[in-house]
Amino acid sequence: MYKWFLAWRYLNTKLIALFGIASVMFCVAMVLVVLSVMGGFLDTIRSRSRGLHSEIVLEGGTLQGFSYYEEFGAYLAKELPDVVKLHTPVIYTYGIFRVPATTFTKPARVLGIRLKDYVRVNDFQKGLYYDRYYPGTTHLGPQALPVAGVSLFGDVRLPEDLERANDLWREGEMDPEAIASFDEQPFEKAPYPYVTPVMPSERVYSAHVGEPTYKEPLHDGVIVGCDLIHYRRSDGHFDRQIARGADVALTLMPLNPSGNPTGEPPVRLPLRYSDDSHTGIFEIDSLCVYVDFDMLQHRLAMDPQPLVSGGFTRLRTNQLLIGLWEGVDLNDACDRIRVAWRDFYASLGPEVSEADRRALGFVEVYTWEDLQRPFISAVEKEKVLVTLLFAMISSVAIVLVGCIFYMIVEKKTREIGILKAIGASGRGVTSLFIAYAGAVGVFGAVLGLILGSAFVWNINAIQDYLASWNPSLRVWSPDVYSFDRIPEIVKSADAFWVGSVAIVSSMVGSLIPAIIAGRVWPVQALRYE
Amino acid sequence: MSNPCLTATGLHKTYKMGKADIEVLRGVSLHAEPGEYLVITGASGSGKSTLLSILGALDTPDKGTVTFQGRNVFQMPSAARNAYRNGLVGFVFQFYHLFPELNVLENVLMPRMVMYGAVKWWSVRRQAKRDGAELLERVGLDHRAKHRPKELSGGERQRVAVARALINRPALLLADEPTGNLDESIGAGILSLLARLNDDGQTIVMVTHDPKVAAYAHRSLVLKEGVIHESSEPGSERPVPAPVGTEVVR
Numbered sequence: 142m143y144k145w146f147l148a149w150r151y152l153n154t155k156l157i158a159l160f161g162i163a164s165v166m167f168c169v170a171m172v173l174v175v176l177s178v179m180g181g182f183l184d185t186i187r188s189r190s191r192g193l194h195s196e197i198v199l200e201g202g203t204l205q206g207f208s209y210y211e212e213f214g215a216y217l218a219k220e221l222p223d224v225v226k227l228h229t230p231v232i233y234t235y236g237i238f239r240v241p242a243t244t245f246t247k248p249a250r251v252l253g254i255r256l257k258d259y260v261r262v263n264d265f266q267k268g269l270y271y272d273r274y275y276p277g278t279t280h281l282g283p284q285a286l287p288v289a290g291v292s293l294f295g296d297v298r299l300p301e302d303l304e305r306a307n308d309l310w311r312e313g314e315m316d317p318e319a320i321a322s323f324d325e326q327p328f329e330k331a332p333y334p335y336v337t338p339v340m341p342s343e344r345v346y347s348a349h350v351g352e353p354t355y356k357e358p359l360h361d362g363v364i365v366g367c368d369l370i371h372y373r374r375s376d377g378h379f380d381r382q383i384a385r386g387a388d389v390a391l392t393l394m395p396l397n398p399s400g401n402p403t404g405e406p407p408v409r410l411p412l413r414y415s416d417d418s419h420t421g422i423f424e425i426d427s428l429c430v431y432v433d434f435d436m437l438q439h440r441l442a443m444d445p446q447p448l449v450s451g452g453f454t455r456l457r458t459n460q461l462l463i464g465l466w467e468g469v470d471l472n473d474a475c476d477r478i479r480v481a482w483r484d485f486y487a488s489l490g491p492e493v494s495e496a497d498r499r500a501l502g503f504v505e506v507y508t509w510e511d512l513q514r515p516f517i518s519a520v521e522k523e524k525v526l527v528t529l530l531f532a533m534i535s536s537v538a539i540v541l542v543g544c545i546f547y548m549i550v551e552k553k554t555r556e557i558g559i560l561k562a563i564g565a566s567g568r569g570v571t572s573l574f575i576a577y578a579g580a581v582g583v584f585g586a587v588l589g590l591i592l593g594s595a596f597v598w599n600i601n602a603i604q605d606y607l608a609s610w611n612p613s614l615r616v617w618s619p620d621v622y623s624f625d626r627i628p629e630i631v632k633s634a635d636a637f638w639v640g641s642v643a644i645v646s647s648m649v650g651s652l653i654p655a656i657i658a659g660r661v662w663p664v665q666a667l668r669y670e
Numbered sequence: 671m672s673n674p675c676l677t678a679t680g681l682h683k684t685y686k687m688g689k690a691d692i693e694v695l696r697g698v699s700l701h702a703e704p705g706e707y708l709v710i711t712g713a714s715g716s717g718k719s720t721l722l723s724i725l726g727a728l729d730t731p732d733k734g735t736v737t738f739q740g741r742n743v744f745q746m747p748s749a750a751r752n753a754y755r756n757g758l759v760g761f762v763f764q765f766y767h768l769f770p771e772l773n774v775l776e777n778v779l780m781p782r783m784v785m786y787g788a789v790k791w792w793s794v795r796r797q798a799k800r801d802g803a804e805l806l807e808r809v810g811l812d813h814r815a816k817h818r819p820k821e822l823s824g825g826e827r828q829r830v831a832v833a834r835a836l837i838n839r840p841a842l843l844l845a846d847e848p849t850g851n852l853d854e855s856i857g858a859g860i861l862s863l864l865a866r867l868n869d870d871g872q873t874i875v876m877v878t879h880d881p882k883v884a885a886y887a888h889r890s891l892v893l894k895e896g897v898i899h900e901s902s903e904p905g906s907e908r909p910v911p912a913p914v915g916t917e918v919v920r
């Protein structure tokens with residue numbers, strides 16, 4: 142009994158125990174923060190990757206793409222109607238993105254999508270900016286430049302269809318704060334009462350004095366990754382400098398079915414900036430632009446082209462995104478679609494050209510997890526590595542507890558002698574100090590978990606506060622970590638493990654001093670006052 | 671000499687101090703009968719504390735045996751030797767050696783806590799507290815039960831130490847100059863306390879450098895040059911015990 146009693150009493154009366162508790166506390170807090178942030182980072186990547194493509198992707202593996210995708214789509218609809226909900230082709234290529242108003246250029250990954258179907262297989266729509274506040278007005282077809290009308294009294298009105306769409310959003314919006322913050326954005330205060338594609342405000346449209354209107358010519362629409370077209374402020378918000386509907390241009394390089402340039406000069410596409418997309422993954426948002434599938438297919442010469450030998454090439458795509466019905470098991474569906482693809486490939490007749498056949502041979506069926514695995518597993522490893530690193534740093538706490546307990550044992554030598562003299566065993570005295578260290582560990586762990594959780598829950602506020610002092614203190618750079626917000630979730634399992642390991646470590650740290658205490662020879666300890 | 675409580679035979683103890691060996695005990699033999707009050711006197715540095723530590727199994731002799739109630743103390747397994755220190759003998763030190771973080775009652779109860787595991791303690795704690803309170807009353811400190819040792823005078827601290835030594839009802843009380851650190855009048859209070867305990871049947875072996883203290887004992891021995899010399903039997907000259915707690919009233 143004396144072990145528990147004395148351990149408890151020492152904990153209450155010895156100031157030095159507070160140092161032990163503090164060192165355990167800070168280490169626990171540190172490891173918990175690292176584990177939570179990295180874990181949250183991983184989970185965010187997982188959930189965002191999930192919404193990036195579609196459940197199943199038929200991937201061509203080449204830039205020139207593959208043919209017979211429509212035939213395979215029809216085959217799927219016939220063979221697996223209870224698995225496949227819908228499929229939609231995607232073309233991807235690379236190009237040069239240019240904003241004529243600023244002569245700003247950047248490399249771009251260009252995706253040709255059928256917007257209506259594309260948003261049904263993934264979360265793309267959630268990241269569209271104008272589509273949120275003006276639902277239904279984002280499209281990739283030919284469109285004119287919307288121009289807001291500024292009255293002589295300074296009132297600003299958009300063309301009727303945009304105003305109506307905005308009203309629709311206001312009626313449907315559940316969060317009154319979202320409406321308030323939208324209304325706060327500096328649209329009304331736009332300082333340029335004339336048509337200009339470049340305006341320093343957030344919900345920007347071009348404007349002029351007079352009636353709202355649309356300005357021709359018509360150009361195909363483009364959705365641009367938000368980091369590609371806008372400047373991200375250090376607080377994570379975007380400075381929308383470019384008005385909706387502004388002219389932008391893409392320069393592309395068409396390839397023939399065997400992957401060679403067609404010999405035509407590069408294609409220059411004049412487009413209108415219809416919306417911007419925020420998937421939350423920086424690598425995508427700083428690179429991707431989205432245009433209409435059929436338009437891009439045509440401009441890249443991936444539609445039927447006359448052959449010298451007579452006849453035509455076939456329609457080509459780079460990917461076929463396949464959405465599944467609710468409740469269908471992902472891996473099971475993937476296996477069945479893989480089999481379907483193999484069967485379909487085998488059923489193709491001799492009319493298939495050599496180049497088409499070769500490209501079809503590269504096609505693979507993936508789940509979204511397969512596609513993201515290299516990235517996710519890299520982050521998983523990073524999480525383990527960083528956690529391990531910080532755990533190693535935290536092992537300093539073990540040494541510290543060892544030092545503190547060594548000092549305690551030194552100071553308590555006489556009392557240890559008394560304990561021995563009244564019959565305590567060496568093992569009993571050792572376990573007294575281990576119990577004491579355990580109590581230090583428990584308090585340190587609990588306080589550390591509280592501190593760490595509080596830190597994680599407020600980590601973005603802390604960062605914003607630091608950045609308000611000095612922007613260079615913004616440690617979480619969105620370009621490096623893909624996300625603009627730091628994850629703020631503490632998992633109870635993480636907390637449990639970190640706490641338990643801390644308690645055990647604290648006991649391990651006290652082991653050597655505790656053994657020394659157990660070996661104290663009573664007469665030696667009691668000889669002098 | 672019927673059935674002695676404690677017997678020591680041929681105890682030798684040598685300390686190594688650099689090159690020189692100090693032979694402190696050179697064949698000490700003695701015995702204590704049940705109910706006896708034995709005092710061993712000797713000059714400072716004569717080896718009294720060394721001898722008493724060996725009798726209480728706080729230290730080991732180089733040679734010789736200590737037999738307690740028929741069992742050789744230094745051939746016991748260590749658990750039994752711990753039990754010997756815990757329950758069969760009680761030790762009172764010159765410098766009290768109380769636990770500064772514990773209050774008086776907790777100090778007294780400490781050997782009892784050492785005796786039991788946490789679970790067993792739960793069932794015996796009431797009895798233990800009663801015993802502790804009763805002992806404190808016997809040493810005249812029941813009103814100080816919640817005080818810390820540093821709030822007590824030296825004499826009071828030594829009374830607490832005596833109570834602690836007695837909590838497990840040891841067959842033998844070993845006292846190493848219990849008055850060595852106290853004024854004479856206060857020391858007399860402790861001595862009379864011990865004498866009364868002895869009157870109630872407590873076997874006591876005490877060592878002291880003060881020959882006057884020997885007057886309280888039934889029998890006194892002299893430790894000199896590492897061996898024991900018989901001395902007179904002063905039992906009849908024992909002074910009348912002073913009332914308990916005299917030094918508190920100062």
Ligand SMILES: Nc1ncnc2c1ncn2[C@@H]1O[C@H](COP(=O)(O)OP(=O)(O)O)[C@@H](O)[C@H]1O
Pocket residue numbers: 685686687692694712713714715716717718719720721
């Ligand atoms: N651990 C030790 N190491 C060396 N010498 C010791 C030790 N313990 C006691 N001594 C020596 O043994 C002698 C007897 O000491 P002690 O038993 O304390 O005498 P007493 O209690 O009679 O004053 C002294 O000379 C002392 O210096």
Ligand SMILES: [Mg+2]
Pocket residue numbers: 718719720846847
């Ligand atoms: Mg001494």
